[in-house]
Amino acid sequence: MRREDIAGPAAAATQWNLDPETTLTRLLAVNARGHGSRVAMREKALGIWQELTWQQLLDEVLAVAAGLEGLGFAEGDSMLVLGDNRVRLYAGMLAAGALGGYAMPVYPDATPDEVLHFASEAQARFALAEDQEQVDKLLELRESGAVLRHIVYDDPRGLNHYKVDGLMSWEALRDAGAARLRERPALRDDIIQRARPDGPAVFVHSSGTTGKPKGVVLQQRNVIAGVRNAFKGDVFHWEESILAYLPMAWIGDFAVTMGAGVALRFTINIPERSETVLRNLREIAPTLYLAAPRSWDNMLTSIRVRMEDSTPLKKRVFDHFVDVGVAVERLKLQGKTPSAWQRVQCRLGEWLVFGPVKDQFGLNRMRVALTGGEAMGEDTFLFYRALGVNLRQLYGQTESSAFNAVQSTDEVRLHTVGRPLPGVDARIADDGEILVRSGSVFGGYFSNDEATRKTLVDGWLHTGDAGYVEPDGHLVVLGRVAEVVHTAKGERFIPNYIENRLKFSPYIKDVAVLGAGRDHLCAMVCIDADAVGHWAEVRGIPYISYADLSQKPQVYELVIAAIKRVNEALPEGLRIRRFANLHKEFDPDDGEITRTRKLRRNVIEDRYATVIDALYGGADSVVMKAQITYDTGDKGVIERTLAVRSL
Secondary structure, X not given: OOHHHOOOOHHHHHHOOOOOOOOHHHHHHHHHHHHOOOEEEEEEEOOEEEEEEHHHHHXXXXXHHHHHHHOOOOOOOEEEXXXXXXXXXXXXXXXXXXXXXXXXXXXXXXXXXXXXXXXXXHXXXXXXXXXXXXXXXXXXXXXXXXXXXXXXXXXXXXXXXXXXXXXXXXXXXXXXXXXXXXXXXXXXXXXXXXXXXXXXEEEEEOOOOOOOOOEEEEEHHHHHHHHHHHHHOOOOOOOOEEEOOOOOOOHHHHHHHHHHHHHOOOEEEEOOOHHHHHHHHHHHOOOEEEEOHHHHHHHHHHHHHHHHOOOXXXXXXXXXXXXXXXXXXXXXXXXXXXXHHHHHHHXXXXXXXXXXXXXXXXXOOOOEEEEOOOOOOHHHHHHHHHHOOOEEEEEOOHHHOOOOEEOOOOOOOOOOOOEEOOOEEEEEOOOOEEEEEEOOOOOOEOOXXXXXXXXXXXXXXXXXXXXXXXXXXOEEEEEEHHHOEEOOOOOEXXXXXXXXXXXOOOOEEEEEEEOOOOOOEEEEEEEOHHHHHHHHHHOOOOOOOHHHHHOOHHHHHHHHHHHHHHHOOOOHHHOEEEEEEOXXXXXXXXXXXXXXXXXXXXXXXXXXXXXXXXXXXXXXXXXXXXXEEOOOOOEEEEEEEEEEEEO
16 A cells, blocks of 8 residues: 555645635646646556546646647536546546536447537537547437537547547647647636636536436535535545545536546546456445445345355355344444444454455455445444445435435444435425525526426525434435325335335346235336346246246245345335346336436336236236337337236
């Protein structure tokens, strides 16, 4: 471990007084001036970590900003950003913000129609693409009417023979900008100072569960205020080491990687590819790590799969100490003190099991581990706490720059998201909706006054989430207010609340709970292919596809056990009575879920109407016909017979 990877001294705080009335560009310049030789970003390329210091990052950002300005990019312009996490894409976003423009990251797997919607929404004339795949997508948009005049690409592979107006490499843009800076020495400081605290930092989008995603422009002061609140709430320290792997279009990535990363001088490490995240995680061993519950579940699955392949003795030792660790964590959650013998076993377990596992997965230096986006399963949560990972629940949203509340280290509870952060006021409206007020809250949706008026009322952000505050100030989030529905018998429930608890099972990836206006609840389940597939292989259960696996009687029994566990905690009138395993996962490309994996219920209920009729009609099976589109563009229809089971 190198000296610059260790959190810096408290005196480092004098570099920034936590005042949000500044900009990321100015903070970047402060870092370069005081810590110019310290590593700012690392990127894995061809198996080698390439490093960029704070001074080099500032020079890159300013040169690209000058280059963009030379192409006509000005205050109020928009720039699409398409691709996986890359140093140059982050630098391009900072450059656009430095000029007072809108950097608009888009999910790399977004469909052409989705990208066209974003480009048309802001009349984007500029785009920054990672590689040939994304360039091709942008060129198709031109043919569809998008006004993209300038497309800059990072990776030149496959693009050398392209002869297209307005297409240029990152190097060409940077070199042109560097030449402008040499010709006009005063331009450098002008760009550093040009952005205003009320100017745009990033242009992201809401999840779009009920329609087209709404544009959210976060000001520089919003993002920095969110970082300040999180810093005061002990979420971040100075000079953390992080792995930047989350989708760049998700506000959680920008808030942590660019917001906190620049403001608090993080070392930002970027994996080689999305497929190498776990491998790169071990190499980096970050001090802070944010992941959705599904990512934590996937890592836990990997740990357990490795143990299944281990020797019987190692498996017994692993299971014993994990059981002891989980029992100790349960006692702590209940406010009880573990016995002396349990504490001794935990120390021994750290030496024999916990330490080696954390080292293998890059968790050994992790000071803070965060999960957010939805509820995490109790078994998963307790496992990591038993391992010695300081896992905490975070609550935030796009409109509030990602940070509303977080659990403190010594007050972790399974059902809450902790207390509101310093600088965040929260209260509950008469209808049970959570309201938030903070300097991190955005100023309104882009070109959507009606939605803004509904969301921002008297300075309070209407989060759209239902919840309540416990007597000691802990916030409990139940689900979306808009999803509060009633059964035909008047039972009030939130489908998402039940769905999240069903997804606590590692064998259930997605589920849609039905029951609004009906006599009882039913569910459509998407199994987790990896977890269930491994479970089936260990037990010698053959299968040839996802659809085949989902319909195995043994898999139905597996799902029944998971549903029964959730039913035990639900009132009699809200228990799931019937369900079917679907033949495919819910897919964002099919419009069934958003890119952040939130259900689009109207689409699902329309597309699976046949299955829903069978669930409530008492049938034992249903033939599901689905239209599919092949890579060639040809369309076809597949038929699957799905079993329907009662509980």
